[in-house]
Amino acid sequence: MKFIFKTVLTSFLLFTLYTIFLFAFPKFQNHLTTQSWWQENKIKAENFYFQKQKSDIIMVGTSMSEGLKLNPDKRSALTLNFIGGSSLTGLELVKRSSLLPKILIIETNWLERPLDYNLIADVTSTGFEKIISITPSLLESNKPANVLASMMNLGPSFIDNKKEKEHFIENLNQKIKAENEHIDIESVEKEVKNVATLVYYFREKGVQVYLMELPMHKELYTTKRFTATKLTVNKFLNEIDSIPKFKTQPLETSDGYHFTTASKKIYINYLTTFLNQL
């Protein structure tokens, strides 16, 4: 028992020392070297929820919206997208934060994906907010491994983009195959209904809501998954305005879904122009 007591006490001491270190050297807090997509999502959620990032425009989505940083005139904007996640998770987080924007843009390409309960529960659990205000050591971005990596000034691991392009068709075919496998229409409807419930909640609160279907590779529009999702979106969210489709020029993706850097810039400009007209 003496051993256990000594160990637990020392661990609390270490925890306190680490908290003091973070307060003493704030430059090591909230840096950008993330360990994984999962961590990136959590950091994004925590930053939004705990730092009370109130914005006029919030865009919720998946990895397809990654890097779509909007900069409309005289209004602030925030992209709350979750890699491998869903727009629903972003919507739920906005609702729980009570930081309602004036305009809400919802990416609809993967609207059938379920809510990430674990992420929401981790970030919004009762009491956690108070603990975080006392000790930042429990924030995802302040994990000792992240702090150490930021001290090392490491860049991202090398990925051969040329080879990645060579695999484009191979990858695309795999994705099309996966999207044409068994589709559970009931679960698609269930998730889109959940989105619809939140959309109408936001509309009641005076938020302008827009649906946004991001451009993808042309062969991905005809998959069973996308067709089912689109039909369900039309069924449950037909009253909601949509951002007009981008038709000016063909946009390129790196893997069928995600914009190349050049196309991303073009689409950001397009969205910004649209928002400025509102």
Next chain:
Amino acid sequence: MVIYYLPFLKKHQPLFLVFASLYFYGVSSPKATLILLCSIGLNSIISFIVIHAPRSKAITYSALGVVLNLGMLVFFKYAKLFTLTFVPNQLIDEPVFQFLLFVPLPIGISFFTFEGISLLVDTLKRKDDEKLIAAKSFKNHLQNTSLFISFFPHLIAGPILKAAHFIPQIGSKFFKDINWEKSFKYLIIGYFFKMVIADNLKEQTLLLVFPFDVYHPISLLVMLIGYSFQIFADFAGYSLIALGLAGLLGYDLIKNFDYPYISTTFSEFWTRWHISLSKWLKEYLYIPLGGNKKGWFRTYLNLMIVMLLGGLWHGATWNFALWGLMHGLALVIERFASNFFRPILSLWYRIFKMILVFTVVTFAWLFFKLTTFAEILAFYNALNFVNWGNYTMGDKEFYILLYCLPIIIYYAFYLLNTKSEKFKLFKGKIEPLLYSLMLFFIYVNSGPSGSFIYFRF
């Protein structure tokens, strides 16, 4: 635990544990609970008959029980594999084959069927020592068997218990008898391995998927080593947590890992990795097949059979069979080579062999991680020496090496501890600090919670 140790519940502790175990299992997979209950019922009845039947009949009943256990395992675990492998494509849409393709896999079935077999064989072997396994009344025997099979700390991912080791331990337990320090140490290391090492490494090794040639070969190798450490931390972590929890409830489970990555031979590796499975396979398969008593050809054949089936036990795809065969082949080559070479005792030679065994074992884990043979070949192709230039370490490799470091220290401490008395004293002094550090990292540096790799077996 508070309820478990209440004085007036002392007599009912085993029953309490059975209900608690069934409840925990039922919460995670309600439908599979029925299968678990069938397994418990079947093994209780047959083992009770075995103990009370004359020896000649007992053998038949025991064999019948083993066949029923294996039948259940084959149906639930391998129906899909055999259907996909042996049924022609034009017949696959027939209702019966569609049914077989979607037979659900009950969590932990590989573990509890092996324990059922152990119960039946041990009962037969120890027929004369009645008290050891079978209770006098069927009611008590049913209770003991239920606890032996369903005991929650080990139910889903082992260690695989032996009836003769566990059943004699069943009885009233006292709070004052708990070895708190031992259980606490098991739990801290177990949770540290799982939550800090395995869960964080999992996020890094997720990208070990096709296509591989987009990564630098060194990055690929680092990811593979990361996976090797991840699988160790994940499984050894689970086993240590099981040992810690069982200790708190007054039970002693078999140690499942004994620093396997320091093994200098493949046969040593299998006495250090998943010890309970190795022992099970040796006692209930290798020895009944004749072991090494029937000449060199049968010995090699037996090794290959045991490792092939051991591989398939892990998962119902041919990848796992290949993984088993790879280990089987390594054991055969090692045994064959030992006829011609005398063991060299120098330290450098031992280090060389340790690295060799670790390398082969690590490359064999690819069969666990990747799903098709084509992917495995693509991985090897991506390691082509032509691509080895111009490497700079990125964040992914840094994180992998960082999370592997505690495991390396864990092994280094073990080696130094066995070699140096001075270090033993030093370790004793800094032990509370080491455990505090692990506890601290559990608070602040845990990865995303995920299920244990061995849960799917």
